[in-house]
Amino acid sequence: xxxxxxxxxxxxxxxxxxxxxxxxxxxxxxxxxxxxxxxxxxxxxxxxxxxxxxxxxxxxxxxxxxxxxxxxxxxxxxxxxxxxxxxxxxxxxxxxxxxxxxxxxxxxxxx
Amino acid sequence: xxxxxxxxxxxxxxxxxxxxxxxxxxxxxxxxxxxxxxxxxxxxxxxxxxxxxxxxxxxxxxxxxxxxxxxxxxxxxxxxxxxxxxxxxxxxxxxxxxxxxxxxxxxxxxxx
Numbered sequence: 398x399x400x401x402x403x404x405x406x407x408x409x410x411x412x413x414x415x416x417x418x419x420x421x422x423x424x425x426x427x428x429x430x431x432x433x434x435x436x437x438x439x440x441x442x443x444x445x446x447x448x449x450x451x452x453x454x455x456x457x458x459x460x461x462x463x464x465x466x467x468x469x470x471x472x473x474x475x476x477x478x479x480x481x482x483x484x485x486x487x488x489x490x491x492x493x494x495x496x497x498x499x500x501x502x503x504x505x506x507x508x
Numbered sequence: 509x510x511x512x513x514x515x516x517x518x519x520x521x522x523x524x525x526x527x528x529x530x531x532x533x534x535x536x537x538x539x540x541x542x543x544x545x546x547x548x549x550x551x552x553x554x555x556x557x558x559x560x561x562x563x564x565x566x567x568x569x570x571x572x573x574x575x576x577x578x579x580x581x582x583x584x585x586x587x588x589x590x591x592x593x594x595x596x597x598x599x600x601x602x603x604x605x606x607x608x609x610x611x612x613x614x615x616x617x618x619x620x
Contacts (some may be wrong), residue, residue: 430608434549439512439598439611482515483549489607494564495541498551501533
């Protein structure tokens with residue numbers, strides 16, 4: 398069953414602006430991950446945040462995790478046209494044997 | 509070198525046919541997966557193999573069968589293809605204890 402739900406489904410911004418995507422999930426987790434998928438390509442891992450962490454940074458990416466609200470957010474700062482892609486959050490299934498993905502947010506960055 | 513490679517990239521076939529998609533990973537990972545992505549980009553886990561044992565099997569039709577000849581390969585066989593099987597199928601791998609997954613480029617299957 399689906400675990401994560403991203404919000405918004407689609408986001409259009411201008412280059413240089415920040416993009417924020419949210420993810421909510423249903424059950425307790427060990428960690429939460431964010432992936433990017435460029436059109437016609439496979440998914441690429443961006444960042445993993447563990448359940449005991451509240452915030453994590455990687456370059457222009459900032460991820461927060463609120464386990465009390467069962468939600469996470471991905472912030473991309475100073476966006477570029479190359480950031481145009483779909484972004485998915487993913488959590489472990491309850492057995493810890495596979496990733497369960499949300500529906501994704503499609504980000505369009507125009508120059 | 510491509511970490512996770514799957515072939516073919518595109519597959520067009522008629523209803524009722526049997527087809528296979530191959531996947532190989534050169535990362536030395538213990539676990540491999542097959543995911544199905546539908547037209548709305550929703551990714552669903554189909555199978556997971558760890559050390560040649562099937563450890564999860566979502567409610568997919570038994571027309572789909574994973575075959576793992578060794579730890580580096582997990583092929584997907586599909587019998588009696590149906591129109592609803594049209595989708596993009598992704599192979600992925602990860603190391604036990606680290607669920608960061610590495611994905612192949614996907615196979616776009618079109619059943620006509």
